[in-house]
Every structure is written in structure tokens, then in C-alpha cells.
Amino acid sequence: MVPWPYPRLFAHRCGGALAPENTLAGLRAAARAGCRAVEFDVMLSGSGTPVLIHDETWDRTTDGSGRVAETPDDAVARLDAGSWFGREFAGEPVPTFEQAARMCRELGLAANVEIKPAAGHEAETGRAVALAAARWWQGAALAPLLSSFSAAALTAARNSGTGLALGMLVGAVPADWFDRVARLGCYSLHCDAAYNPAATLANVVRRGVPVLCYTVNEPERAAELLQSGVAAVVSDRVDAMTFE
Ligand code: G3P
Numbered sequence: 001m002v003p004w005p006y007p008r009l010f011a012h013r014c015g016g017a018l019a020p021e022n023t024l025a026g027l028r029a030a031a032r033a034g035c036r037a038v039e040f041d042v043m044l045s046g047s048g049t050p051v052l053i054h055d056e057t058w059d060r061t062t063d064g065s066g067r068v069a070e071t072p073d074d075a076v077a078r079l080d081a082g083s084w085f086g087r088e089f090a091g092e093p094v095p096t097f098e099q100a101a102r103m104c105r106e107l108g109l110a111a112n113v114e115i116k117p118a119a120g121h122e123a124e125t126g127r128a129v130a131l132a133a134a135r136w137w138q139g140a141a142l143a144p145l146l147s148s149f150s151a152a153a154l155t156a157a158r159n160s161g162t163g164l165a166l167g168m169l170v171g172a173v174p175a176d177w178f179d180r181v182a183r184l185g186c187y188s189l190h191c192d193a194a195y196n197p198a199a200t201l202a203n204v205v206r207r208g209v210p211v212l213c214y215t216v217n218e219p220e221r222a223a224e225l226l227q228s229g230v231a232a233v234v235s236d237r238v239d240a241m242t243f244e
């Protein structure tokens with residue numbers, strides 16, 4: 001197994017609970033909190049541009065509505081992704097993947113880029129995100145780790161030929177996890193800490209596949225997981241954690 005080259009703590013959706021999710025303000029907040037790595041979600045806009053957003057629609061996290069995959073870039077650029085979270089974040093834009101990548105590099109943040117395809121756009125998104133990631137992190141000491149719940153997106157990312165490391169995302173670890181990780185050519189397994197007993201995680205650790213657990217917000221729980229051999233945790237409360 002290649003030793004885990006990333007930090008052990010990733011801020012969830014850029015800045016966790018410190019800022020509106022999937023925004024540049026979140027990246028700044030994570031760095032300010034002393035965090036050295038971030039996780040964020042990337043989907044394609046209607047123009048085919050990779051942008052940071054979790055849901056398939058704009059409604060929950062911006063002042064807009066409608067489907068991300070049907071919204072052209074000029075309309076994306078007019079959205080406010082900060083006001084829903086707090087008045088001090090009013091006018092915070094929906095970042096492009098390029099803007100987020102540049103800021104990660106400026107702030108020295110390692111990245112776990114979650115490929116979050118809109119339904120029906122799995123392969124296209126996996127390929128586009130991998131190619132863009134290879135471009136934006138060209139020459140970087142530490143390339144981003146790409147992950148996805150979508151096998152089709154992971155396959156397309158792998159077939160892009162960029163050679164970037166991939167993580168297979170699941171909720172509960174399935175019985176056939178090892179075969180699936182191998183078949184998809186993944187480096188790591190990312191799973192929900194809430195749905196996996198210690199014995200399941202210990203089994204993955206024993207087989208030499210790096211495990212990343214989300215979303216872990218209590219410092220004691222994070223310490224316990226890392227102690228058990230989990231490689232890293234994704235958290236909304238990076239400000240509460242005492243390790244990096
Ligand atoms: O990548 C870990 C975590 O972000 C997966 O869940 O729904 O927050 O993207 P979600």
C-alpha cells in the first residue's frame with residue numbers, strides 16, 4: 001500500500017460549518033482554522049463547466065432554482081451561494097472548479113474532489129473533472145484525490161488517463177467492497193462513519209486499503225477512528241479538532 005500522502009483531516013464541503021458549503025469563503029475559513037485539506041463536490045453546469053455544488057438543483061444553497069445541469073454559465077455567475085447561510089456571506093458566488101483549485105493551491109490546501117454527477121451525466125462528469133483536475137494541479141507536489149459514489153463516473157475518471165488517485169464512496173461498506181475497489185482501480189474507500197461498525201472498518205484496514213470516514217464532528221470519535229487505522233476523516237467541525 002502506498003502510504004497515505006494527505007492530511008488526516010478534511011473540511012467537509014470546503015469549510016464545514018464555518019461558512020456556506022462549496023464556496024471560496026469556505027476554503028478561506030478552513031485555512032484560517034488551521035485545516036490543511038478540504039473535500040468539496042463538483043458537478044457540470046448546463047454549459048459543461050465544472051462548478052462546486054452538492055445538490056442537483058440550486059434551491060437549497062443559493063438564491064436560484066432549477067437544475068444545475070440545465071443552467072448556462074452566465075446564469076450560474078449571477079447566483080448568490082452565501083445569503084442562505086448568513087448575511088455576512090451575501091454575494092458569495094458559486095465557484096468554478098478552476099477558481100477553487102487555484103485557491104486550494106494558493107492556501108496550501110490538499111483536496112478531495114468529490115465527483116457529483118447529475119443523473120444521466122455520470123461518465124461525462126467523471127471525465128471532465130479528472131481532466132480539469134490534472135490541468136489545474138499540474139506540477140503540484142500533491143495531486144487531488146478524486147472520489148465518487150458513481151461507478152460510471154469513477155470509470156470515466158480512470159479512463160481519462162490522468163492517473164489521479166480515486167476513492168470509492170459508499171455509505172455502509174458493501175460485502176463485495178474489495179472486488180469493487182479493485183475493479184474500479186480505486187486507491188481508497190470512503191465511507192459513512194455512522195453506518196460502519198468498528199469490525200467492518202478494521203477489516204478494510206487489515207486488507208491494506210486506505211479508509212476515509214465522513215462526516216465526523218466529535219473530536220473523540222475522530223481520534224478513535226484514526227487510532228483504529230482509518231487514514232483520514234471529513235468533518236464539519238475542523239475548528240474543534242486538535243490534529244491535522
Ligand atoms: O465525500 C464525503 C461526503 O462529502 C459524501 O457525502 O453528501 O456530503 O457529498 P456528501
Ligand code: MG
Binds near residue numbers: 013039
Ligand atoms: Mg461530498
